[in-house]
Amino acid sequence: MENFKEKKSQAVSVRMTxxxxxxxxxxxxxxxxxxxxxxxxxxxxxxxKLLNQEQKSAYK
Structure with missing residues (x-):
């Protein structure tokens, strides 16, 4: 399932502070x-995995 791209069609509502x-x-x-x-x-x-600062900048 990890590499399988399926269209997301379901929604879940979650309450949080x-x-x-x-x-x-x-x-x-x-x-x-x-x-x-x-x-x-x-x-x-x-x-x-957390991104380092360089990866965060590239992602943005």
């Missing part, structure tokens, strides 16, 4: 992922 959202957004940014992708990967138990 503003602080939780800020922390999740920050961690997603550190991995170079969108918040949605980050949450999916974490939920599936994937090991995520």
């Amino acid at each position: 503003p602080m939780e959202r800020m922390l999740i957004e920050s961690r997603a940014e550190e991995t170079g992922m969108s918040m949605s992708s980050y949450m999916v990967q974490c939920s599936l138990g994937k090991e995520l």
Whole structure:
């Protein structure tokens, strides 16, 4: 499933505090992922690698 690109057609609504959202957004940014992708990967138990500053700049 990792290399299989499937169109995403399902949505999930999650309630969280503003602080939780800020922390999740920050961690997603550190991995170079969108918040949605980050949450999916974490939920599936994937090991995520942090980007260094050079990689973050290149990603942006």
